[in-house]
Amino acid sequence: xxxxxxxxxxxxxxxxxxxxxxxxxxxxxxxxxxxxxxxxxxxxxxxxxxxxxxxxxxxxxxxxxxxxxxxxxxxxxxxxxxxxxxxxxxxxxxxxxxxxxxxxxxxxxxxxxxxxxxxxxxxxxxxxxxxxxxxxxxxxxxxxxxxxxxxxxxxxxxxxxxxxxxxxxxxxxxxxxxxxxxxxxxxxxxxxxxxxxxxxxxxxxxxxxxxxxxxxxxxxxxxxxxxxxxxxxxxxxxxxxxxxxxxxxxxxxxxxxxxxxxxxxxxxxxxxxxxxxxxxxxxxxxxxxxxxxxxxxxxxxxxxxxxxxxxxxxxxxxxxxxxxxxxxxxxxxxxxxxxxxxxxxxxxxxxxxxxxxxxxxxxxxxxxxxxxxxxxxxxxxxxxxxxxxxxxxxxxxxxxxxxxxxxxxxxxxxxxxxxxxxxxxxxxxxxxxxxxxxxxxxxxxxxxxxxxxxxxxxxxxxxxxxxxxxxxxxxxxxxxxxxxxxxxxxx
Ligand SMILES: Cc1cc2nc3c(=O)[nH]c(=O)nc-3n(C[C@H](O)[C@H](O)[C@H](O)COP(=O)(O)OP(=O)(O)OC[C@H]3O[C@@H](n4cnc5c(N)ncnc54)[C@H](O)[C@@H]3O)c2cc1C
Numbered sequence: 001x002x003x004x005x006x007x008x009x010x011x012x013x014x015x016x017x018x019x020x021x022x023x024x025x026x027x028x029x030x031x032x033x034x035x036x037x038x039x040x041x042x043x044x045x046x047x048x049x050x051x052x053x054x055x056x057x058x059x060x061x062x063x064x065x066x067x068x069x070x071x072x073x074x075x076x077x078x079x080x081x082x083x084x085x086x087x088x089x090x091x092x093x094x095x096x097x098x099x100x101x102x103x104x105x106x107x108x109x110x111x112x113x114x115x116x117x118x119x120x121x122x123x124x125x126x127x128x129x130x131x132x133x134x135x136x137x138x139x140x141x142x143x144x145x146x147x148x149x150x151x152x153x154x155x156x157x158x159x160x161x162x163x164x165x166x167x168x169x170x171x172x173x174x175x176x177x178x179x180x181x182x183x184x185x186x187x188x189x190x191x192x193x194x195x196x197x198x199x200x201x202x203x204x205x206x207x208x209x210x211x212x213x214x215x216x217x218x219x220x221x222x223x224x225x226x227x228x229x230x231x232x233x234x235x236x237x238x239x240x241x242x243x244x245x246x247x248x249x250x251x252x253x254x255x256x257x258x259x260x261x262x263x264x265x266x267x268x269x270x271x272x273x274x275x276x277x278x279x280x281x282x283x284x285x286x287x288x289x290x291x292x293x294x295x296x297x298x299x300x301x302x303x304x305x306x307x308x309x310x311x312x313x314x315x316x317x318x319x320x321x322x323x324x325x326x327x328x329x330x331x332x333x334x335x336x337x338x339x340x341x342x343x344x345x346x347x348x349x350x351x352x353x354x355x356x357x358x359x360x361x362x363x364x365x366x367x368x369x370x371x372x373x374x375x376x377x378x379x380x381x382x383x384x385x386x387x388x389x390x391x392x393x394x395x396x397x398x399x400x401x402x403x404x405x406x407x408x409x410x411x412x413x414x415x416x417x418x419x420x421x422x423x424x425x426x427x428x429x430x431x432x433x434x435x436x437x438x439x440x441x442x443x444x445x446x447x448x449x450x451x452x453x454x455x456x457x458x459x460x461x462x463x464x465x466x467x468x469x470x471x472x473x474x475x476x477x478x479x480x481x482x483x484x485x486x487x488x489x490x491x
Contacts, residue, residue, distance in 0.1 A: 003204045004034065005035075005036065005203040006022060006026075006204075006207070007038065007201055008037045008038070008209055009209060009216055010208070010210040011039025011045070011163070011167065012046060012326075013045070013050070014211075014325025014327075014342050015207070015325070016170060017059075017343060017346060018209060018342075018346055019037050019170040020170045021346045021347075023171070023172060024063055025350040035174070038178060038193070041177050045160065045163060045211070049157070049240075049274070050338075050339060051156050052079065052340065053337075053340040053427075055343045055427050056154060056343065057152040065169055070162075071155070071491050074158065074161040075157065075268045075269040076156060076269070077156045077157075078137060078155065078156075078484060079098075079154040079251060079253055080127035080128070081096055081122075081125075081252045082096045082098075082255055082336075084255050085254060086256060087257045087262075087441065089383070089384045089385055090385070094122070095252065096436045097125035099127040100430075101124045101125055101126070101432075102431070102432060105463075108459070108466050109459075109463060110463060110467055111124075111435045112413050113449075114439075114467065115444050115449035117464075120439060124467055124471065125436070125474075126148065127149070127151065128474075129478040130477075130478050131250070132478065133479060133481070134251065134483060134484050135251075135478050135481035135484055136148075136482040136484050136488070138481060138487070139477070140487075148477050154336070156268060161268075179196040180193045180194070181194050183215075184200075185219075185319075188319055188320050189206075189220065189318065189320035189321055190320055204320060205320050205322075205353070206322075209324050209325050217321055217323040221318070222318055224311055224314070225311050226309060226311040227311045231332060231374065232261075232381060232393070233308065233332050234307065234308050234309075235279075235285070235307055235308060236275050236276070236308055237277075237285065237288055237292070237304065237306075238304055239274055239302050240303070241265075241272040241296070241300070243271050249267045249269075250267070255334055258278070258292075258295060259283075259291060259387065259388035259391070260279055260287075260288065261277045261279055261390070262277055263275065263276050264277065269485075276289075276292045277333070278291075279390055282390040283390075285302075310332065312330075312367065313328055316367075317362050317363050322362070328342075337373040341366075341369060347424070348361075372428065373429065375399075375401060376437075378402050379434075379437065383441065410445045411445070412445075412448055413448070413452070
């Protein structure tokens with residue numbers, strides 16, 4: 001049965017995405033659900049610069065929200081890829097573009113061809129060309145915007161500004177500024193929330209979007225599954241860096257490997273949201289700050305030093321309560337999996353809320369989603385670097401499942417069957433994301449790719465021609481698109 005009163009606690013990105021998306025579903029399905037958001041201006045939100053995935057844009061389109069308005073009002077920028085500096089070895093860089101050229105060339109193994117030919121697989125991605133040229137995703141002709149590709153790009157944004165915009169767009173929601181002090185429970189789970197003001201809020205379904213506090217799901221006895229033994233970093237030190245006037249904004253997130261972790265750099269239209277994600281088993285906060293300052297060549301002013309307990313809830317849905325966002329899971333932000341995960345989880349919920357087996361299906365899907373993200377992130381650490389105790393420890397501790405997959409991909413390149421479809425056909429990690437990372441790290445086997453290509457010379461020739469034509473078209477398309485920063489300023 002659909003909920004009559006859905007209570008969302010938390011007014012961060014997770015809470016407002018939930019309000020927007022579930023209000024839309026309730027309206028479409030005629031549920032007649034009342035939605036209340038309880039947020040606390042005394043606590044505030046996590047407040048970091050964030051990179052999204054393509055799913056964020058799909059969500060905007062689905063809700064008929066205007067992308068140009070979002071970019072303008074939240075100061076967001078375009079993201080085509082993640083640029084990985086110094087991961088394979090110091091001085092080496094590779095990009096992981098997020099579009100999927102295989103959708104345009106069914107039956108052709110573009111990646112295998114590229115690896116066999118000794119060319120970077122990212123070359124067949126239109127997003128790589130747009131990134132190389134620092135271009136907007138559109139060309140402007142006679143005052144009209146012409147999209148450069150059929151793929152959804154992603155965004156970088158400042159969490160506070162994007163949150164304020166999402167909040168403005170959520171219509172018909174009751175909002176209470178107060179703090180949940182305690183949770184009343186009965187047979188089916190939560191019956192009411194007691195607030196600091198003494199008010200009592202009853203509901204029949206609750207979303208815990210209270211971030212690391214887990215104010216609702218915690219009292220229900222939720223168990224945390226830690227990934228600390230699988231992921232090597234456990235602290236994040238965010239800071240901001242000014243964006244210089246007149247300098248182009250590269251439309252990518254930069255993940256820059258250091259001696260004890262890595263620095264993220266996320267451009268918005270006004271500044272870079274940056275941070276050092278590091279291992280406190282290998283360095284101290286003071287040393288970490290000094291390491292960043294030496295890398296950047298200037299002083300930084302850390303805004304925080306957050307402990308990361310990487311992992312997820314064993315069950316994100318307990319009784320009549322679902323945890324979303326940071327209260328449900330958290331991983332280092334290397335592949336921008338957090339907001340992506342939240343949006344996909346809301347899509348699952350939209351389908352399974354009120355369904356007799358919804359809870360079981362949902363918990364299994366979310367567990368799989370976050371475990372898969374964990375394994376993909378861990379793979380990024382398979383490096384040639386041995387220049388610090390951190391990298392030497394990492395090299396000796398790759399989990400068995402990561403080793404097994406790498407061994408398989410030494411015999412052939414990743415294939416579609418290596419990645420089970422995600423429930424309801426929703427977006428998830430697949431070969432198009434894995435292959436550029438494996439290629440960038442030098443983990444694909446050229447001899448195996450050549451052998452595969454040689455099994456069918458006719459197919460190889462067809463693939464070679466398709467590859468050449470894509471590269472030519474994309475180079476031309478990128479040269480015709482508007483410069484990224486100027487285009488953002490024109491919106
Ligand atoms: C260092 C770092 C970098 C990150 N980078 C990325 C990235 O690049 N890409 C990405 O996708 N994600 C990233 N994330 C994750 C991303 O920030 C979160 O997924 C996203 O902001 C959602 O946060 P949230 O809404 O769950 O929590 P928060 O932003 O912490 O919001 C919690 C809300 O709950 C309210 N609240 C808390 N307790 C109570 C209570 N008792 N009563 C009432 N209200 C309460 C607060 O007032 C607040 O409104 C990053 C996170 C960190 C820590």
